[in-house]
Amino acid sequence: xxxxxxxxxxxxxxxxxxxxxxxxxxxxxxxxxxxxxxxxxxxxxxxxxxxxxxxxxxxxxxxxxxxxxxxxxxxxxxxxxxxxxxxxxxxxxxxxxxxxxxxxxxxxxxxxxxxxxxxxxxxxxxxxxxxxxxxxxxxxxxxxxxxxxxxxxxxxxxxxxxxxxxxxxxxxxxxxxxxxxxxxxxxxxxxxxxxxxxxxxxxxxxxxxxxxxxxxxxxxxxxxxxxxxxxxxxxxxxxxxxxxxxxxxxxxxxxxxxxxxxxxxxxxxxxxxxxxxxxxxxxxxxxxxxxxxxxxxxxxxxxxxxxxxxxx
Numbered sequence: 001x002x003x004x005x006x007x008x009x010x011x012x013x014x015x016x017x018x019x020x021x022x023x024x025x026x027x028x029x030x031x032x033x034x035x036x037x038x039x040x041x042x043x044x045x046x047x048x049x050x051x052x053x054x055x056x057x058x059x060x061x062x063x064x065x066x067x068x069x070x071x072x073x074x075x076x077x078x079x080x081x082x083x084x085x086x087x088x089x090x091x092x093x094x095x096x097x098x099x100x101x102x103x104x105x106x107x108x109x110x111x112x113x114x115x116x117x118x119x120x121x122x123x124x125x126x127x128x129x130x131x132x133x134x135x136x137x138x139x140x141x142x143x144x145x146x147x148x149x150x151x152x153x154x155x156x157x158x159x160x161x162x163x164x165x166x167x168x169x170x171x172x173x174x175x176x177x178x179x180x181x182x183x184x185x186x187x188x189x190x191x192x193x194x195x196x197x198x199x200x201x202x203x204x205x206x207x208x209x210x211x212x213x214x215x216x217x218x219x220x221x222x223x224x225x226x227x228x229x230x231x232x233x234x235x236x237x238x239x240x241x242x243x244x245x246x247x248x249x250x251x252x253x254x255x256x257x258x259x260x261x262x263x264x265x266x267x268x269x270x271x272x273x274x275x276x277x278x279x280x281x282x283x284x285x286x287x288x289x290x291x292x293x294x295x296x297x298x299x300x301x302x303x304x305x306x307x308x309x310x311x312x
Contacts, residue, residue, distance in 0.1 A: 030081060035089045035141035038132055042072030044103070044151040048173055054080035054147045057115045058099060058175045062106050068171055071134040072151045076175075080145030086181040087143055090129040093241070093263070093309060094139045095180040098123065101173045102166035103151075109164040115177075124241055124310065126263070135174075142178045150174040184263070185243060186291035186307040188227045193293055198303050200226055200293055207258040208291070208305045210247050217249040217301035221294065223282040226305075229289020234311050236284045237268040241310040249301040263309060279304060 049061040054077045088094045099111035112123050127136050138150040150173070152160070157172040166172070185206030193200065196218070199211040234240060243263050246255040257263050266272060272280035279294045286292060288311050294304040 030143050032087050035087050037140045039073040039137040041074040044068050045072035045074040045149045048149045050076050062103050062173050064104050068153050071153045071156045073138045074149045075146050076149050077147035082145050085143045088139050088181045092127050093182045094125045096123050096176050098174050098176040103171040104167040109166050144178050144180050146178050148176045182309050186227045190227050193224050208245050218295045219297040221296050223294045226293050227291035229287040231288025234283050234286050238311045240266040243307040245305040247303050
């Protein structure tokens with residue numbers, strides 16, 4: 001399944017940065033396990049000429065006379081593959097830069113803001129086996145550092161044509177750079193929390209639960225890192241993709257993204273402060289991949305458990 005974190009493929013962009021930086025390796029050394037994409041290469045995807053390597057704005061030449069009835073994908077560049085990388089399999093988040101082109105005219109119809117721009121801004125896709133489609137299949141089993149060409153058949157392209165325009169009954173071609181892949185939860189060894197914090201436990205899927213301490217609601221805002229990630233440190237201006245469990249001090253569940261399947265985006269510090277999200281400032285400097293526990297006092301006292309999945 002491919003779902004955008006914010007409403008929109010092609011209506012709003014969601015920012016991210018590569019989660020880790022590692023040395024370049026041969027893509028043949030990547031262990032993809034039993035992961036196999038449901039899309040294979042074909043006559044159109046194999047013959048799209050893409051100038052420019054991974055991470056650069058592509059220039060494409062598309063054969064206009066090659067007709068297809070099923071969607072195809074071809075990996076055209078693996079020069080950016082990094083060691084210690086994660087495969088975009090089921091229940092992962094892929095951070096991708098992409099551009100769409102009309103097959104008949106070769107016109108670029110859309111490009112995510114990170115392609116060739118100064119800002120390292122990508123799009124987040126959630127992949128799940130419950131509902132697969134050609135867009136998610138295009139990056140399925142890919143790894144960070146690979147550039148993929150997707151050729152969408154005219155039938156599969158219809159939903160996007162409504163947003164992108166272009167030539168009716170023509171295929172759509174996309175060039176997609178897989179920038180990063182992350183899981184749905186923080187990973188690592190849990191540390192003890194300071195006295196007065198609630199007890200946090202996680203199940204086998206990484207979903208947290210809370211046991212509130214038998215005391216009055218806290219005063220002010222405090223936070224502690226329960227699981228320390230190994231990604232880049234969160235910056236003050238960066239937006240964050242997080243899993244969130246928020247529970248009021250009386251035990252009522254306010255938010256649980258693990259249960260509803262929709263990780264949330266948090267803005268940078270300045271915008272968050274304007275939205276009343278004072279806890280965002282406590283996440284600055286924390287490594288991506290961490291789990292943070294926050295207590296907030298006041299009339300609406302609550303406890304928040306956040307897994308920082310990605311930042312940008």
